[in-house]
Amino acid sequence: MNLLGLLVAVPLGFMVAALLLRGSGRWLILAAAPVMAGLALWLALLPPGTTLLVGNWDLPLGILLRADGVARLMVLAGALVIGAIGLHALVDPPGGNDGGAATAETFWPLLYLMWAGANAGFLTTDLFNLYVTLEMVSLAAVALAAMGSLAAALRYFMIAMLGSLAYLLGVALLVANYNTVDVTLLAQVARLDLATVMALGLMTAGLLIKAALFPMHGWLPPAHAAAPAPASALLSAIAVKLGFVILLRLWFEAFPAITGSAALHVLGGLGAAAVIYGSIQAMRQDRLKPLVAYSTVAQVGYLFLAFPLVAGAVEPSSAWAGMTLHGVAHMLAKAAMFLAAGLMLKAAAGDRIADLGGLAQAMPLTVTAFGLAAVSLMGLPPSGGFTAKFLLLSAAIEQGAFLYAGVLVVGGLLAAVYLFRALSACFAPLAGAGPDTASRGPVTGGVKAVAPLALAGLAIVMGFAGTALVDVSAIEVPWATPTVIQPEVAP
Amino acid sequence: MSGAFDLILCLMILGTAGIALFVRDALAAIAFFIAFGNLMGLAWLSLGAVNVALAEIAIGAGVTGILLILARARLLALGDPVHSGDTPTWLWLGAFAACTSFSVLLAATVLSITPESGLDRVVAPLMPGLGIENRVTGVLLAFRAYDTLLESFVLLGALVAVWSLAPARAWPGRPAEPRMADGQMHQVAGASGRVLLPVALVMAAYLVWAGSDLPGGAFQAGTVLAGGLMLAAMGGAIGLPRSDRPLLRAALVLGPLVFLAIGLGGIAAGGFLIYPKGLAKALIVTIEYTLFLSIGVTLALLVAGPPVADSPVPDAGGNG
Amino acid sequence: MMTFAPLLLVFLPLVAAAVSFALPERLSSWRNAANLGVAFTKLLVVAYLLNATEAGLVFEWRYEFLPDNDLVLRLDKLALLFVTLSVFLWLMTTIYAIAYFDRGPNLSRFFGFFNLCVLAATGVAMSGTAITFFLFYELLTLATWPLVAHKGDDKSLRAGRIYLSYTLAGSVAFLAGILWLQSLVGAIEFAAPPDLTGIPALTLTLIFILCIGGLGVKAAIFPLHGWLPEAMAAPAPVSALLHAVAVVKAGAFGIVRMIYDVYGIGTVADLGLGLPLAALASVTILYGSVRALMQTDLKKRLAYSTVSQVSYIILGASLIGPYAVIGGLVHLVHQGIMKITLFMCAGALANRMGIKAIADLDGAGRLMPVTMAAFSVGALGMIGLPPVAGFISKWYLGIGALQSDAAWVVAVLAGSSLLNAAYFLPLLYRAWLLPPPADRPAIRELATTRDRMLILPAAVTALVSLGAGIFASLPFSPLAWVTLIAEGGYLR
């Protein structure tokens, strides 16, 4: 029996349950986290080639769910990340201040909505269905961002609406042109014509907004930085990834023959610019959460920097794995970092980096979680971030793409600069409170640090599971189907 | 349908849209937007898409229009005149150039595609298996029921998102009363609301019923119900409920939940969202009725907005 | 045991690290016991392994960590040389650190990271592939940073920042070099050096520069040495770790691996890369010595002395002759033992008498005779006086240089020894022959055990460095072991 639908249905069920249980709905996460982790693990271990035609309706009409490598990894990482964030939100509830009660209650249905939307988006191959899932995720994301700063959330909302509509316009053109919006079918019938190019351009532009690739990143830092820690973690770990995954479907699966190398290098160039720009901005921040948010801008850059590397590789599997694993590692590490940063800011004297003094003594576990997450984000071994960077850097050097290789290398160094700045601030003595830092006892019980520590630990452990992860990521890679390797057929 | 009619209609659509977008006064803009929505409905009719026409007029023009009017009224009450500031010359010049070329490009693209009826051929032979006639309903609730299931949760999620905006002391309170600026209008609305609510309910139920075979369906019907509820609430005929009332919550989740349950039940029949043979119509109708109820309540509350701190209306009964 | 021995060596410090992190600050005796116990156990394991390895066994553990890239821990003789050194010095430093810090703040953290450093150093030593080496090399960087910044004052944080900027930039260059080479020849195994034929000389040279440049940062080759003197802000046990047990050694060791087990001496010679490297090492030797001479602060002088001394190893490796190799490798051990002696003594002087500047050393020998005696042995060894171990290194280096037709190196060695004498002898003169100033503050009284534990490690290492010189011809002496290594493959 095929249970792929459960990965979407179960979180939706939890959303309903959370709405019915109202205030006590938060305890549902105790059930949801293990159930979803189990389902996701089951998904990851399915035999290759598992698909589900929803309702058993055949393709040009129906919707296909498919467990390919990307979906498996993203769903699994998503389950672990969202589960951990949810459990963390039990001990560190998001609605601490203004809007408290409403925030504390509505956080949960929104979390499940995002969970269902993300899983649905990772699994489906239908571009219109992806539009609906994109809206599920965006809606939840904007609402979560609004828990911090309404102004930033409104800005995010408007730009995200435009992005969605651009995407939908592309879908509309494809429906009219091909009578199907299924990626696997499009791959067989794709031809180079004005409508296809226009559709691809529009969809890409819309999705780049959602994925916050430089220079469409403007909405991200204020929205991610202002939200409560669990919300920020969800935004950075999950929300930006869906746009990226849809772009993978479009560029490598549906239209590989149409996306010329010049276009790929535009994406790669934007990615490289994002790495540099995001890092420099992160270095310039003097508050902690904007720093972490700008780091997301930089990290998203790597995902797109990988596009030309995958397309240009002789044996694309390793670059492909590098790209997907980077996404996964970033999910784990960035979620851990936002959760840790939230705890650190609650304990610190203020929200500036300079206010973090004394925290290494006061909350060693949390600072450790921050540090481990930083190791992965910097791409230092052993960590998932390193594995990804290793694969990408190898691919870049192999192809003689020294510009990309240089950005990969320099980006890691810049990340080290800004992340270690925050870390070393934690080692400084307590700011302005005299010499007796030792007298300041641990301010967080161990429980609060568990989730960030677990996530950061997973990001590190990923570094040792490289082979297995690379194998999973290679399940049903686009070029495994013969239609894709064929040179472009004249329209 | 003559080509001239289509051409004139399209010009009117563009004209109303232009005014709605660029007129200075916000109220006029919204009024023209509603007119624009209704013309869009006509366009859909002319295209032969009655289902869409209903949805466009009810939701696109109706609900969206009310939403915008209410938002403007509330903004005015808060001292925001809803004037858009002056746009720098370089910006509108640049935007104008960009959008003109975009529209030319897009129009060329659109013209390069030959309209054809490809999927109807696929849909038609499948319809007898469902036992219903309306092909759009067939697509919405069978062939692409998965989309619709997710969409019903988007609607529910939007309400949760609106609720999440409730200020500190307002939770779990009532939404602000949708005020009528004019006292007389208030009374008219109240009276008509009292009368119209049952009518709306009947009309909506009919729309759902018809939706199986004729144009109509859960979303359109839900909108009619929402309209009735809103009108009744505006006139004070019914009070808006507290957001934590169990009955309200149940009404909100009923449709999506039943839909989800039927989808999961399908696993027993072979897979997610599979309708067992012979049961398809019954299940679809069940989904439609429950969904219509939930959509109606959800839309009404979406229009009402988040709970506010001190709602003056006493608990005079709820809806749902 | 055959496959798991290397894993055990990595696992033991991990246990100590975990225990240290987990135990609360106040349970210091438990922590100390765990640290000493594990360090001692590891020493026993190493003793067993030395025996087994001498009998010709090679221990190897392998795990495919990325497709076509194995994580390999391999205990060959060269690995065991470094492992033995670091394990022995680790035990000494642990004893010393327990006494040095007593009940200071943040010791859980300190010992945790300290053990991670040793883990990394052991891993670096046993790495069987370039990528494994890189993994542990980076771990070393990361684990050392909290130790350098341990005190948390501005100076330490600055030192930490400088340390990171140098080492991370270095690792990046090293990684780029490895990956470049791997893209040409596939995964690099030290036990089976890659076939480099057919690769343009320019490419090979560039890769070599990247790798040596990256490794040279940790080995503190001029002009990449800037972080080392700054890192003196760290507490004395950390200095011991940086200068003797782990960090600079890892860099020097990596260079040896690059020359002998990746490129092979033949290729290095063909490319003409040996001579420039030897020249650079010579410059570093002289530069470090000159700078050391200019310092007035005791620890800074020792730090520049390290800059100079570590390059002996690189000099030996780059001269590509049998005796030079032996001289370089044996100096890896000798320098470690002697330098750690000096640092532990300097730390004890600072800890108990507040001596930081060289000018304060007057009469110290009379007040702390054992400490100063150990210090003197280390200093004389550094100068290269027989029978201390340092003499052996220089002797072999000198002969090696002549063998390799590089007589100028002998001049460098002589010049450096003169400079060494110039900056060490005045210290000894002050300590032993000058009277203590009248206003010297009294020696800080310590509990007897603590007092002994502070002095004992330095005394032991001083004796060992004497022994390594006197009994150099016995089996299992550093020299004998290095000769074994050299005969085993580096004299092709």
Add this chain to the structure above:
Amino acid sequence: MELLAPEPVSAGHIYAVTGAILTALGFYAFIVRRHALRQLLAVNVVGAGVFLILGGLGRGPDAIDPMPQALVITGIVVAVALTAFGAAMIVRLAEAPRSPDQGKAGKPDA
């Protein structure tokens, strides 16, 4: 237009081109009309334009295919859901502009 299409422009094309112009108009208004409520309105016009393209191009000989119709209905519902949320945000922002600093959780004193 006759030059571009092989046969006289069909009704579907007329609506699709109208949709294209609507989309561009909406985008333009979104950029130059800076008030959030007007932008929300503009977004809805863009949406209507997109739907019209979808419908106009999905038109067969006598009526639109059921599939594009269904897609448009789904799209309209999603649009109204988001518009409601957007409108609520705009009103709330005018009511109590929460600054980013206030958004910082757990710091009532900040």
